[in-house]
Amino acid sequence: MVKIALVSCGTEYSGIQREIEKAANTFGGEIIIPEIDLDYINESYEKFGFNAQSSSLRLMVARAMSIVEGKTQTDAVFIATCFRCAEGALIRNEVRRFIQDNTNIPVVTYSFTERTKADELFIRMEALTTTVARKSILAREKQEGLTLGIDSGSTTTKVVLMENNKIIGTGWTATKDIIGSVDIGAKDAFEGTGYGMDDLDGIGTTGYGRLTIGKELKAELIQEELSVNAKGAVYLANKQKGEATVLDIGGMDNKVITVNNGIPDNFTMGGICAGASGRFLDMTSRRLDVDISELGPLAMKGDYKKALLNSYCIVFGIQDLVTTLAAGGSKADVAAAACHSVAEQVYEQQLQEIDIREPLIQVGGTSLISGLIKAVSETLGGIDVIVPEYSQYIGAVGSALLVSGIGKRQDK
Amino acid sequence: MVKVAIIPPNSLILSDLIERKGHEPLALQKAVRKKVIDPEIDSPPMNITEEDPIKGLKYAAIEVPSGVRGRMSIIGPLIEEAEAAIIIDDAPFGFGCIGCARTNELTTFTLRKRGLPTLELKYPKTRDETVDMVNKINKFLDSLPSSNSANSTDSQEEK
Numbered sequence: 001m002v003k004i005a006l007v008s009c010g011t012e013y014s015g016i017q018r019e020i021e022k023a024a025n026t027f028g029g030e031i032i033i034p035e036i037d038l039d040y041i042n043e044s045y046e047k048f049g050f051n052a053q054s055s056s057l058r059l060m061v062a063r064a065m066s067i068v069e070g071k072t073q074t075d076a077v078f079i080a081t082c083f084r085c086a087e088g089a090l091i092r093n094e095v096r097r098f099i100q101d102n103t104n105i106p107v108v109t110y111s112f113t114e115r116t117k118a119d120e121l122f123i124r125m126e127a128l129t130t131t132v133a134r135k136s137i138l139a140r141e142k143q144e145g146l147t148l149g150i151d152s153g154s155t156t157t158k159v160v161l162m163e164n165n166k167i168i169g170t171g172w173t174a175t176k177d178i179i180g181s182v183d184i185g186a187k188d189a190f191e192g193t194g195y196g197m198d199d200l201d202g203i204g205t206t207g208y209g210r211l212t213i214g215k216e217l218k219a220e221l222i223q224e225e226l227s228v229n230a231k232g233a234v235y236l237a238n239k240q241k242g243e244a245t246v247l248d249i250g251g252m253d254n255k256v257i258t259v260n261n262g263i264p265d266n267f268t269m270g271g272i273c274a275g276a277s278g279r280f281l282d283m284t285s286r287r288l289d290v291d292i293s294e295l296g297p298l299a300m301k302g303d304y305k306k307a308l309l310n311s312y313c314i315v316f317g318i319q320d321l322v323t324t325l326a327a328g329g330s331k332a333d334v335a336a337a338a339c340h341s342v343a344e345q346v347y348e349q350q351l352q353e354i355d356i357r358e359p360l361i362q363v364g365g366t367s368l369i370s371g372l373i374k375a376v377s378e379t380l381g382g383i384d385v386i387v388p389e390y391s392q393y394i395g396a397v398g399s400a401l402l403v404s405g406i407g408k409r410q411d412k
Numbered sequence: 413m414v415k416v417a418i419i420p421p422n423s424l425i426l427s428d429l430i431e432r433k434g435h436e437p438l439a440l441q442k443a444v445r446k447k448v449i450d451p452e453i454d455s456p457p458m459n460i461t462e463e464d465p466i467k468g469l470k471y472a473a474i475e476v477p478s479g480v481r482g483r484m485s486i487i488g489p490l491i492e493e494a495e496a497a498i499i500i501d502d503a504p505f506g507f508g509c510i511g512c513a514r515t516n517e518l519t520t521f522t523l524r525k526r527g528l529p530t531l532e533l534k535y536p537k538t539r540d541e542t543v544d545m546v547n548k549i550n551k552f553l554d555s556l557p558s559s560n561s562a563n564s565t566d567s568q569e570e571k
């Protein structure tokens with residue numbers, strides 16, 4: 001059992017204690033509550049220096065202090081505070097930094113509501129227990145041997161072939177039949193390399209279809225996207241040390257992952273509104289009659305302020321863009337407005353939920369749309385956004401990298 | 413006998429003083445006890461489930477954090493039931509606490525808004541202040557009627 005210390009302001013008052021425990025148990029974790037006496041609470045928060053008004057937040061600080069000072073033995077820490085509580089959010093982030101700066105214990109944070117269910121916590125708990133159980137694998141910074149990484153996403157399947165820390169083949173296809181799509185992607189990745197499936201030292205899978213594909217191909221590593229994408233992003237961007245934020249605006253959902261030394265510690269995933277996804281840009285490019293690959297350069301030439309866009313909605317937003325075109329607006333301005341709309345909505349709905357840490361590494365298929373990168377940077381006050389080479393293959397690269405730490409399949 | 417709401421709502425000392433004077437303290441522990449002796453425990457340790465923060469919407473809007481609404485779902489009915497109140501401001505958590513500053517603010521305000529006979533005191537810092545606080549509480553409790561006609565008693569506020 002992986003011991004996970006719960007550091008929170010009172011999950012029991014939101015009726016989600018059982019959900020947290022259920023999520024931890026599902027992935028071999030056990031929730032423990034650091035035991036604290038009253039005097040230690042005062043001593044801890046005075047030492048910490050944040051004079052929180054809420055006593056439960058002072059208790060959180062004391063529990064974090066007991067972990068840092070070794071009074072509580074734990075393998076991992078789950079920090080949670082109420083969603084929409086300003087004081088809770090401040091303490092949550094400061095306590096997270098405090099534990100990370102003073103220990104090597106993996107931390108995941110979350111802001112909860114009464115609607116939080118175990119399923120929403122699964123990916124975080126899986127990432128947390130993985131970080132503990134597979135520490136040596138996640139510490140890998142260099143790919144060795146010949147490995148295949150497969151990212152079976154909801155929209156596309158990406159395959160990457162790596163050899164001795166270099167990407168030597170890639171494959172990209174729409175996800176239809178899960179196994180069939182992998183076959184197509186793998187064929188493209190192997191093409192021209194002289195290698196085949198029998199030559200591989202290891203196969204790693206991630207994404208929605210990871211379990212099915214992993215079972216079919218007897219993969220050495222089947223891993224959730226949180227750890228894999230975080231690792232892939234910092235590897236490709238050469239930012240394996242220190243803090244970073246990984247942003248993936250996907251075709252159907254968006255992920256934002258904050259990373260400390262290559263290990264993910266917070267994560268938010270959206271998927272409520274298509275207007276905040278790559279699908280909105282796909283529809284815009286169709287309406288403008290340009291290929292999606294041309295939308296980015298077109299948007300770079302435009303000014304989003306010149307196009308009227310009153311709605312984030314994929315239906316009403318597109319209608320607004322059509323109205324702008326009908327009134328004689330330029331395609332470039334419309335493309336820029338669409339990119340700005342997606343960036344702004346991702347910012348308002350997701351990026352504000354977690355603390356953005358520079359550098360911001362943008363990955364996934366939409367990271368190839370230059371106009372969107374510019375819009376994200378502008379929305380975040382002009383920060384640098386890094387788009388590494390092969391950013392669209394992030395999950396596959398992460399899988400190929402991580403699986404190279406697990407023995408050779410030919411030896412089995 | 414009068415039902416007396418207390419802040420902090422789980423203060424054992426206040427509960428004891430009230431009981432000694434023959435009144436009924438509306439303590440959080442009793443409300444929690446009712447929840448945990450239900451035949452089915454849905455959500456240990458206090459059996460607050462997803463439904464409770466939704467019940468808390470009666471006292472705080474949806475944009476208020478779920479932890480505040482969850483706490484209010486237990487404390488709110490106690491305030492509604494109250495016929496008198498004792499509020500101790502700036503109490504340390506050893507005296508009793510609900511853990512959340514926003515909930516403290518809301519419960520105190522909701523109680524004040526009811527216009528009940530209320531004794532409001534600052535937490536004592538010295539022995540003399542402590543003796544004075546206990547005397548004032550006892551005097552206040554003595555002034556409350558032994559029957560349920562508390563509203564006839566004047567409101568007191570001392571700081």
